[in-house]
Amino acid sequence: MNIRRLGRGVTRGGGPDYQFLFMFFVGQAMLLLAISFTFQFTVMHNMNMNQGQHSPRALNNAADAENLSSTLAKDEGQQTEPLQQTEQHDQVTRPIIAYTVTLTGCGKNDKRYSAADAMGLINQGAAVLAHSIALAHAKSNKYGYQMYALVHPVAKECSANLPKLGYTVLVRNTPFDKGDIRQQFLRENIDKASCCGEKEFIKLYAYTLVDHPVAVILDLDSLVLQPLDDLFDAIIEGDELNNETVKKLPIHDKENAKIPKRIDAFYTKDYNMINAGNHEVAGVQGGFLMLRPSESVFDEYIDLVLEGNYVQGKGWGGKYGFFFGGAQVQGICAYYYSGLHPDEGVELNRCRINSMVDSPVFEKGSDGEGKCRDGRDDCEDCRETDVSNLGIAAPTDKSYVPNCMVNGSVFVDILRKLALMGWVTCQHWRALLSQRPITDIVLIPITMTLSKDDTSSQPRDVVAIRLEFGSLSLMNDEKPSHDETPSTSASSSPSLSPSPLTVRLPPFSLESSKSTAATSSSSTKSWVAPASQKSLRTHNPIRAIVDPIVASSIKSGIERGDGKDQISLALGDPTAYGTIPPCPAILNAVSNALHSPGMAAGYVNACGTPEARAAIAAHHSTQFVGASEQCSLPHISPDDVIVANGASGALELALSALLDEGSVILLPRPGFPLYSVIAESHGASVIHYDLLPDRGWECDLDHIESILAELNDNGPRYGNRIVRGILINNPSNPTGAVYTEKHLVDLAKLAEKYRLPIISDEIYGDMTLDGNLFHPMAGIVARLGRNVPVITASGLGKQYLVPGWRLGWIVFHDSHHGAIREVKKGAQRLAQVVLGASHLAQIAIPAVLNPTDESHRLATSAWKQQLHMMIQNQARLICSLLNECHGLRVIPPQGAMYAMVKIDVEKFDAAIEDDVSFMRLLLDEENIVVLPGTAFGMNSRSCGSSICYVFRVVFCAPEHVLRAAVQRISSFCLRHKYSAE
Numbered sequence: 011m012n013i014r015r016l017g018r019g020v021t022r023g024g025g026p027d028y029q030f031l032f033m034f035f036v037g038q039a040m041l042l043l044a045i046s047f048t049f050q051f052t053v054m055h056n057m058n059m060n061q062g063q064h065s066p067r068a069l070n071n072a073a074d075a076e077n078l079s080s081t082l083a084k085d086e087g088q089q090t091e092p093l094q095q096t097e098q099h100d101q102v103t104r105p106i107i108a109y110t111v112t113l114t115g116c117g118k119n120d121k122r123y124s125a126a127d128a129m130g131l132i133n134q135g136a137a138v139l140a141h142s143i144a145l146a147h148a149k150s151n152k153y154g155y156q157m158y159a160l161v162h163p164v165a166k167e168c169s170a171n172l173p174k175l176g177y178t179v180l181v182r183n184t185p186f187d188k189g190d191i192r193q194q195f196l197r198e199n200i201d202k203a204s205c206c207g208e209k210e211f212i213k214l215y216a217y218t219l220v221d222h223p224v225a226v227i228l229d230l231d232s233l234v235l236q237p238l239d240d241l242f243d244a245i246i247e248g249d250e251l252n253n254e255t256v257k258k259l260p261i262h263d264k265e266n267a268k269i270p271k272r273i274d275a276f277y278t279k280d281y282n283m284i285n286a287g288n289h290e291v292a293g294v295q296g297g298f299l300m301l302r303p304s305e306s307v308f309d310e311y312i313d314l315v316l317e318g319n320y321v322q323g324k325g326w327g328g329k330y331g332f333f334f335g336g337a338q339v340q341g342i343c344a345y346y347y348s349g350l351h352p353d354e355g356v357e358l359n360r361c362r363i364n365s366m367v368d369s370p371v372f373e374k375g376s377d378g379e380g381k382c383r384d385g386r387d388d389c390e391d392c393r394e395t396d397v398s399n400l401g402i403a404a405p406t407d408k409s410y411v412p413n414c415m416v417n418g419s420v421f422v423d424i425l426r427k428l429a430l431m432g433w434v435t436c437q438h439w440r441a442l443l444s445q446r447p448i449t450d451i452v453l454i455p456i457t458m459t460l461s462k463d464d465t466s467s468q469p470r471d472v473v474a475i476r477l478e479f480g481s482l483s484l485m486n487d488e489k490p491s492h493d494e495t496p497s498t499s500a501s502s503s504p505s506l507s508p509s510p511l512t513v514r515l516p517p518f519s520l521e522s523s524k525s526t527a528a529t530s531s532s533s534t535k536s537w538v539a540p541a542s543q544k545s546l547r548t549h550n551p552i553r554a555i556v557d558p559i560v561a562s563s564i565k566s567g568i569e570r571g572d573g574k575d576q577i578s579l580a581l582g583d584p585t586a587y588g589t590i591p592p593c594p595a596i597l598n599a600v601s602n603a604l605h606s607p608g609m610a611a612g613y614v615n616a617c618g619t620p621e622a623r624a625a626i627a628a629h630h631s632t633q634f635v636g637a638s639e640q641c642s643l644p645h646i647s648p649d650d651v652i653v654a655n656g657a658s659g660a661l662e663l664a665l666s667a668l669l670d671e672g673s674v675i676l677l678p679r680p681g682f683p684l685y686s687v688i689a690e691s692h693g694a695s696v697i698h699y700d701l702l703p704d705r706g707w708e709c710d711l712d713h714i715e716s717i718l719a720e721l722n723d724n725g726p727r728y729g730n731r732i733v734r735g736i737l738i739n740n741p742s743n744p745t746g747a748v749y750t751e752k753h754l755v756d757l758a759k760l761a762e763k764y765r766l767p768i769i770s771d772e773i774y775g776d777m778t779l780d781g782n783l784f785h786p787m788a789g790i791v792a793r794l795g796r797n798v799p800v801i802t803a804s805g806l807g808k809q810y811l812v813p814g815w816r817l818g819w820i821v822f823h824d825s826h827h828g829a830i831r832e833v834k835k836g837a838q839r840l841a842q843v844v845l846g847a848s849h850l851a852q853i854a855i856p857a858v859l860n861p862t863d864e865s866h867r868l869a870t871s872a873w874k875q876q877l878h879m880m881i882q883n884q885a886r887l888i889c890s891l892l893n894e895c896h897g898l899r900v901i902p903p904q905g906a907m908y909a910m911v912k913i914d915v916e917k918f919d920a921a922i923e924d925d926v927s928f929m930r931l932l933l934d935e936e937n938i939v940v941l942p943g944t945a946f947g948m949n950s951r952s953c954g955s956s957i958c959y960v961f962r963v964v965f966c967a968p969e970h971v972l973r974a975a976v977q978r979i980s981s982f983c984l985r986h987k988y989s990a991e
Contacts, residue, residue, distance in 0.1 A: 019443030072947060104154045107242060108222035108303070109143055111177070111230050113161045114209040116168035129168045135230035136175050142234045150237040156222065162209045182212045186312050192716065193318025200315075200337055209314065210296070210338040217301060217308035217945065225720045228402070229297035232364070236401045238300075241358075244273050245302050260362040260401065263386060267356070274307075275347060275355035276300040278364045279342065279384070286378025289385035290546055294339035298364035314342060317717070319697055321947065326549070327695045328686060337977055349695060352672070359727045361392035363401045369391055377883065385546075387538060435871040443826040548691040551683050552945040556580070556929075563933055570937065577975045578939040579963040582743060584907060585811050587967050590877055593810040595870045599857035603850060610850040616841040618819070618852060625856035626651045630788065630802065630821050650822045652837055653847050653855070657805040657818035662688050664769055664801050664820050667836035669694040676717065676736040678709065680910075680946035680960075682743050682771070694734075698947060703910070703958065707739065707747035711756055720763045735801075741774040741784065744946045744962040745910055746903025748782040754790045761798045768800045773818070775809050776874075778905040779882050788823040799823065799830040804808050808907075810858055811877070815851045881907055884965040884972060887895050891976040892963070896983040907966050910943070913959040925959040931986070936978040 113132065140157060159177040161169045162184070169179050188208050191197035201207030216225040223246045226238075240258040249256060249272050261267050262278070277299050279292040301307075314326070320341075325331035327349050331341015347355035360366070370389040372378035375417055382389035565576040578586075585592070603610040617623065627646040654660035661684070669675060671693030677685045679698035686696045697717055700710040718733065738757065741748045749757075761768050770787035778784050788800045805818030822834040861867045889900045889909060897917035903909040913928055922928050925942035932938050943960035965972060 027709070051859055068885060070764060073225045089633055103241070104152065105223050105246060105471065106154045106156050106221075108156050108158060108216070108219045108225040110158045110160055110213070110219070110225060110227050111139065111218045112210070112213050112227075113159060113165040113169050113230075114206040114212065115162070115165050125609065129171065130232070132168055133171050133175065136172055136177065139228065139230060139232055139234070140175050141976040142232075146234045146237050150239050152237075152239050153242055158216075158219070160212050160215050162212055164209070180215065182215050184208045184211055185214060185308075186211070186315055190316055191318040192316060192713075193320060195322050196315075196318040196320040196337065199322075206338070208338075211311075212301075213296070213339050214308055214311050216299070217303050217311070218305060220303045220305060222303060225301055226305050227297075227299040227301070232297060232402055234402055238401055241276055241300055241363075244356075245276070245300070248272055248302075252663060259356070260359040262359050263384070266360075268352075268976065269356060270353045273354075273356050274302045274304075274351075276358050276363070277343065277347060277355055278358050278360040279344070281360075281383035282366075282368060283336075283340075286372055286383075287383060287385075287541070287546055289383065290543065291331075291348070292384075293331055293336055294342065294343035295360070295364050295366075296335070296338070296340045296343075299343060311342065311346065314345070316901075317697075317826070321698075322944070324549075328549075328690060329549075350672070359390070359392050361395045362399055365392050365395060365400055365402070381538065385540065387540065543693075545690050547693060548687060550627060550687050551947075552941065555687045556941060556945060560933065560939060563939075565937075567937065572937075574937040574978065576937045576939065577967075577971060577978075579965075579967070580939045580974055582907070582964055583813055584808060585813065586968045587971065589966070589968050590811065592812045593870060593873050593875075595857045595861065596806070596810055596812055596854040597868055599854050603853040610853055612849065614846060614849045616844070616846045617838055618651065618846060619849065620648065622653050622819075622852040622855040623648035623651040625860035626653070626819050626821065629859040630786070630804075630823075646821060646823070650824075650834070651819055652841050653817075653852055654841070655818065655844065655847050656807060656813070656816040657771065657803050659804065659816065659844070659847075660685055660803045660818040660820040661685070661769070661771065662838055663837045664803060665689055665694075666840050667833045668767070668769070668801075670734075674733045676714065676733065676766075678737065678739060678742075680744055680943060680948040681737075682739060683945060684948075685737055685771075686947075697733075699736075701742075701745060701747070703745075703912075703960075705906060706741060707745035707901070707910075708749065708753050709757060711760060714760060718766070719761075733764075734767065735769050736761060737769040737771065738787065739771040740787065741772075741777060742908075743774070743903030743906055744908050744941070744943075745901070746779075746906050746908045748778050748784060748905035750787050751783075751790065754785055754787060755794065758787070758791050758794055762794070765829075766798070767833075769800060770800055770802050772802055772804045773808055774906040775804060777809060777878065777881065777907065779885050779903060782904040784905070788821070791823065796823075796826040799825045801830065801833075806854065809874075810854075812851075812854070814852070815848070817847060817851050817855065881966070884967070884969065885909065887969060888965040888972050888976065889982045891973065892979070895976070896987050897980075898983060901960075907964055909963050909965060910948075910960045911940075913961065913962060915959055917988050918983070919988050922986050925961055928959070929961060932979065932982055935985070936982050938975055938978050938982075 109367075124152070136159070136971055142207070143155060143157065147153065157177045159169055159172045159179045161172075161181050163181055166181055172179055186208075188197055191200065213227055216227050219225045224242050228234075243255050244251060244259060251272060256269055260267070270695075277294045279289075280295045281289060281292050283293055303326050319328075320326050320331070320337055321328045325336050326341050326345035330345040330349055331337060335341070344455070358364075370384070370391050371380055371382055563576065564570045566574040567575040576930065591597075618626075627648045627650060630651075631646045652663060654663055665675070665688045669689055669692050672695070674684075674695045674697055675689050678690070678701050680701060681698070689696050699714045699717060701707045702710050714736070732761055738749075740754070754960050760766075760769070768787055768791070772784075772786060776784045786802070788802055791798050791800050800823040802821045802823060803818065804821070807813035807815065808819060820837065822830060824830050824834070857866070858870055861870065885903055885907075889902060892898050892900050892909075892911055897914045899912045899914070900910060901910045913922070913925060915922055915924065915928075918928075921931060924944070925948075926944050929940055929942045932940065940961040941965055943958075943962065946962065948960055965973070
């Protein structure tokens with residue numbers, strides 16, 4: 011069979027010649043399969059994978075490149091000019107689509123390749139991709155196209171032949187200086203977390219091709235198999251998007267997908283890179299993105315990178331891109347289209363567009379074993395997708411050949427189906443995938459069974475394909491003799507021979523795969539009720555980091571065999587050791603209520619009992635500073651108060667009333683993790699501002715102002731999102747900071763400048779140390795003119811030692827112009843969902859905040875003085891003891907019941923490389939539990955002039971427990987002391 015005789019792939023009757031199409035795609039696939047074995051994660055990904063030695067015949071110069079381009083074009087009866095859009099007049103009458111590929115390096119550090127081989131591999135991939143684009147557009151005259159190569163300066167020399175293949179080469183440097191990234195972790199790691207580092211961001215220059223209505227980002231190892239006109243139509247229609255157009259789109263989970271009124275981008279997601287339950291934050295596949303070019307979108311991407319909101323272990327915005335490579339394009343595009351602008355992009359069916367021919371479910375032995383990776387109950391198996399439905403295909407190491415236990419690259423569905431049908435055996439696949447000498451392998455079928463009901467043993471007609479590593483040609487029709495059997499080469503040569511690889515394959519039939527699919531679909535499937543999106547967005551870093559470590563520990567010293575019972579300095583529960591009982595006034599009030607006729611057993615208002623709300627309002631209207639100075643606030647009504655299930659429940663109410671999906675809140679770092687947990691569970695984005703350890707953990711006002719750089723009539727903005735508020739914690743968990751009046755004034759003025767509501771977590775209230783004074787934020791704002799609204803969260807749990815009673819509240823201190831009146835109403839409505847805190851527990855609130863008997867007030871005051879004195883003594887003790895430990899330094903606490911301890915990792919051996927390894931080893935060797943700073947967002951950030959790793963300790967334990975714990979910590983530190991010998 012001669013390909014020239016078939017012309018453009020039609021029969022004499024005018025219909026499509028499926029045999030030709032099959033032969034062409036098999037040929038293309040086999041050629042690119044050979045290319046992908048030697049190239050796909052090498053030149054295009056800085057050639058950083060360690061594979062066996064081989065030396066493919068390659069296109070080494072411009073002449074070779076032109077020859078391949080011309081050969082491919084001539085074989086299809088097309089022009090011999092470089093593969094590009096057709097006649098000049100078409101460029102005027104038809105919209106021109108931009109296709110972009112990217113080169114970030116020439117593989118100079120890969121010893122397996124000479125410079126000539128590397129250039130040849132680039133030419134091969136570029137030529138086959140260009141030809142596939144030409145064929146796809148030849149099937150439709152609606153759109154022309156222009157191909158671009160975005161080339162980093164370091165890869166300029168290996169892009170020399172791309173213009174001969176029809177590419178316009180655009181040399182572009184990384185669109186930002188990584189030294190300008192404001193967040194330290196991303197600044198230090200952006201060039202480490204993938205093959206290409208920050209150079210990969212040159213892909214974003216596709217957004218600047220504004221002369222084209224649509225741009226398509228592809229990898230060099232891709233094939234465009236079908237016209238993509240429906241996708242182009244949808245973007246070009248813009249605000250006039252037609253419903254008929256939408257119906258044609260291969261949309262992921264189409265029944266449940268939210269289709270925006272205007273589509274600015276199409277993408278697919280890589281669910282192979284995430285764990286079960288994280289499908290909402292899967293990364294965008296970096297090898298395909300179709301977009302509407304826009305300079306403003308390009309600028310926003312660069313602003314996002316420079317802001318550096320990439321959280322270690324969590325990703326962009328604290329959720330997108332926590333996988334390898336997620337710090338680059340895969341992660342930031344997911345952050346952009348799923349997190350920041352969910353109304354601009356549409357996820358496509360990854361079995362039709364950019365197909366990787368991979369398994370749709372989690373592997374055996376994984377947490378989500380057998381479940382769909384994309385979170386659905388039923389998921390399409392890309393390995394069963396008909397070739398005729400593939401728009402774009404791309405090879406990866408996740409592609410799959412059934413029953414062949416190998417990891418390698420399978421290019422398109424055709425080859426997978428051949429293996430499925432037994433036309434290519436696993437033995438042969440292993441030979442191909444391991445890249446051993448395969449020059450004389452001949453693969454032919456002896457018999458073929460189409461289905462369980464087909465026992466035919468008739469041999470099928472086959473087409474012989476002759477494949478070399480630099481050219482493709484089809485031989486004449488051939489039929490195998492019945493006695494031929496597959497054979498493999500006995501050669502042990504470590505390199506490929508220049509002889510051709512011959513593969514005999516039968517004509518492809520879709521009917522066989524359809525019958526197989528029909529048989530498998532008839533089986534009964536189990537079903538699983540899906541979790542809510544809110545629950546899937548809920549992630550507590552303390553639980554994720556600490557629980558797996560502590561769960562495997564043995565608490566009993568006898569069971570451990572070393573007599574070291576577990577001592578926890580991690581739990582923020584002041585009652586854990588029973589050193590001081592709860593406030594007597596609370597106990598008496600609840601006891602009296604239990605002996606009253608009603609026993610506080612009935613329902614009460616969802617926002618709290620009238621008595622409790624009135625007592626809280628009076629308490630927050632006049633709070634004490636130190637021993638005598640009073641801070642008078644404007645009158646607070648009981649209606650401004652909502653009683654909740656603990657301060658955590660109060661914060662949940664406040665943030666739920668304030669935040670919408672896609673909005674932004676500013677949170678401290680390090681900070682109490684629950685703030686992020688609540689905000690992100692509602693779909694809001696978290697932007698962290700830094701605290702300064704060398705300045706008593708004060709808020710970094712310059713960092714806050716850099717975040718709030720944009721302000722308009724709708725309020726403060728971060729990018730194009732509304733910043734709904736800033737949260738401060740004073741006194742602070744985990745830092746133990748207590749802010750001065752001056753610092754709080756500066757914070758209030760900054761909030762006023764940017765019209766930013768303040769949420770002030772004051773659960774530790776007047777629990778201060780060493781003469782530091784607690785200043786309520788609402789009092790500071792009142793003295794400045796009440797121009798900023800404050801939502802105060804507080805409670806009885808920590809200050810009166812009843813954390814398990816879950817007694818908290820929020821107080822709305824509105825600005826003089828009523829800025830948060832609607833937020834307050836929203837919180838009151840949300841309170842109806844929970845129906846309030848315990849009636850019995852609320853009896854305690856007026857007993858301690860607004861006692862009617864003077865003797866009760868004096869008794870409560872004496873009890874608090876005793877509590878504060880005990881905490882003061884314990885804080886001084888543990889700080890003194892820990893400061894004597896090798897390699898540790900306590901950052902002095904000013905309040906609450908916590909201290910942060912700096913770890914100088916340079917003074918320890920290689921086993922201690924950060925705060926988490928310190929915590930893990932300390933638990934393993936000494937059975938002491940502390941919390942690493944990573945759990946509070948503190949890992950690897952600036953701390954003075956050195957990298958700072960810290961852990962938090964709670965100092966509420968009795969003196970003898972604290973001494974025993976620090977003695978073990980000291981022994982541990984000496985045991986791991988760094989020695990230069």
